């Protein structure tokens with residue numbers, strides 16, 4: 001199937017809460033990439049038309065010429081058609097355990113790169129088990145979790161490692177949420193989370209004190225994603241893996257309680273002005289120190305995601321740049337077709353195309 005004359009990107013699930021943000025942000029960011037051709041896809045033409053119209057009215061950009069492609073995940077042929085129209089499919093159609101596999105399988109058949117915002121670890125595992133080899137053979141990337149979960153965490157560890165000045169052994173990551181009081185007021189008025197639910201979450205979640213601050217283990221996909229990156233780097237570069245432990249910092253317990261539910265479906269504009277900060281505490285060894293001894297060096301890095309609705313706008317920006325990176329800078333990405341097998345100390349590369 002030819003990959004020439006394709007659209008660059010197609011946003012599947014463009015009518016969803018995340019999908020609409022992705023369309024909105026792509027219309028904005030796309031102005032810097034006028035050569036990028038894109039379309040929206042979903043199962044309902046009227047809804048897709050309204051998304052384009054609403055965003056046109058809101059932003060003043062005319063999106064009436066953006067192509068609409070009809071595809072339903074219950075109809076494999078329509079999904080294959082949509083995947084074969086683009087170089088990269090941007091999948092916002094979740095839950096991914098339910099809807100994702102058919103899209104990935106079609107993307108591989110069409111030799112189309114695939115990015116999504118899934119944080120569903122069982123889905124990501126399933127893809128690796130079932131589709132890794134065929135994706136490599138097709139020479140394409142299947143990249144999950146390109147949203148707020150889990151790009152800041154993964155990049156944060158990499159940033160800390162690059163700036164550590166020695167050998168980084170482990171990272172304790174604290175997610176600090178900061179919401180303006182307006183959000184709390186509106187959140188309370190709409191009954192987004194009940195106090196009793198918050199207490200039960202705390203009871204389930206091993207509340208503890210660390211660095212003199214109250215913390216919870218963070219129940220997102222960050223840890224899973226960071227561990228996968230570390231495992232990949234061990235396999236490809238024989239690099240010492242960094243251990244990663246995410247925590248939710250209860251600096252403002254009321255705000256944090258709200259933070260947990262913002263991964264749901266907040267009202268439009270609800271999260272404007274909020275910000276997230278990952279404070280990462282790295283520990284390891286200074287240059288020249290024997291790594292068999294107790295780690296002797298600590299360094300803190302701060303990764304901030306802030307601005308207008310960092311949860312959904314941040315996620316939209318992250319997935320768009322993930323897709324644009326594949327289109328514009330593929331040569332800088334790890335190769336898709338070389339498989340490294342770790343056998344004792346030796347790595348045996350072979351080309352499986």
Ligand SMILES: NC(=O)c1ccc[n+]([C@@H]2O[C@H](COP(=O)([O-])OP(=O)(O)OC[C@H]3O[C@@H](n4cnc5c(N)ncnc54)[C@H](OP(=O)(O)O)[C@@H]3O)[C@@H](O)[C@H]2O)c1
Pocket residue numbers: 012013014015016017018019042043044047071072073074092093094095096099117118119145146147148149150264265311312315
């Ligand atoms: N990684 C992150 O940081 C992050 C951030 C935000 C969201 N997410 C994830 O993104 C996913 C979507 O969340 P959301 O809040 O945007 O959900 P949503 O508003 O319910 O949107 C779901 C989308 O899937 C589409 N869809 C459902 N069934 C379909 C079918 N049979 N065929 C074609 N399209 C179908 C819906 O189309 P209709 O409009 O036609 O129903 C809609 O466009 C979730 O899995 C969420 O966890 C991740």
